[in-house]
Amino acid sequence: MARHPAFGFVSNIEDNLSWLNRRGRWNNLLYRAPVSFPTQKGGVRFAPSEGYRIIGREVSPIYANSCRDLAAEDVTPWLRARFRKFFLDRVDAQRREVFLHKYTGWPRLAFFHAIFPEAKFVHIVRDGRAVANSWLQMPWWNGYRGPENWLWGPLPTAAEAEWEREGRSFVALAGLAWKILINAAEVTAECLPPDRYIVLRFEDVINDPEASFSRIFDFLDVRSTPAFGRTLRDYRFSSARHTAFRRDLDSRQLIVLNRVLASSLEKYGYLN
Numbered sequence: 001m002a003r004h005p006a007f008g009f010v011s012n013i014e015d016n017l018s019w020l021n022r023r024g025r026w027n028n029l030l031y032r033a034p035v036s037f038p039t040q041k042g043g044v045r046f047a048p049s050e051g052y053r054i055i056g057r058e059v060s061p062i063y064a065n066s067c068r069d070l071a072a073e074d075v076t077p078w079l080r081a082r083f084r085k086f087f088l089d090r091v092d093a094q095r096r097e098v099f100l101h102k103y104t105g106w107p108r109l110a111f112f113h114a115i116f117p118e119a120k121f122v123h124i125v126r127d128g129r130a131v132a133n134s135w136l137q138m139p140w141w142n143g144y145r146g147p148e149n150w151l152w153g154p155l156p157t158a159a160e161a162e163w164e165r166e167g168r169s170f171v172a173l174a175g176l177a178w179k180i181l182i183n184a185a186e187v188t189a190e191c192l193p194p195d196r197y198i199v200l201r202f203e204d205v206i207n208d209p210e211a212s213f214s215r216i217f218d219f220l221d222v223r224s225t226p227a228f229g230r231t232l233r234d235y236r237f238s239s240a241r242h243t244a245f246r247r248d249l250d251s252r253q254l255i256v257l258n259r260v261l262a263s264s265l266e267k268y269g270y271l272n
Contacts, residue, residue, distance in 0.1 A: 001100055002048045003032050004228045008094035012049040023093035050103045059086050067153030069184040070111035083115045107185035113192055122216055123185055126202035127270045128261045132174035133245035143173050171253045175260045182264055206237045
């Protein structure tokens, strides 16, 4: 989406280089330049960023380090002013039709809606088994130290009981983390006006990007362009990791994940 000329965004350069802060005036033009295409995740590249470092520096660490989902009640006048200044300064500098910001983890829907009532939210859901499998392989995933030490705060009572029933399995714990975040999004999405929130499945975006991006652009009132259409057709969307969890986990572990996540997986069409 950031390759469409309508969108501004925070870049990884701003996030990582604290001494360089030009509010991303040329971000969109640089990202659409041909030289940016060879850059790949995991290597040297210029790309949009979730901005945890820079927002932590310039706004508040609450964005990255909360032990629970953020609520509207967490928004103080001071915090609201700092968040709005951070993003609106970049809107003014970048002069784009829409400012785009991607983030993961807690949904923070009620929190950001209280700060930016004009914002729209596109929630991309991924198969919880794929997410759990990925987390188990990540060096930053600290669930191995137990939920008392991980990123998402104490386990809710029901989730703690499930984890105990599964013999405190780390596979089950990773699945429970996904379910906790998904449930939080479902609950807090109810606070938003219907025209402010949509849900798409990650797998559907990968398998049919043109239809998915068309739906997103309609939701955001943004028109596609011939150049973006060519970019979309040329971009390599890989489905290689869709079912990697079937290779990376054994049959017993898959049974555990399916059991823990059954109702949520069925709701999003992953058990069909």
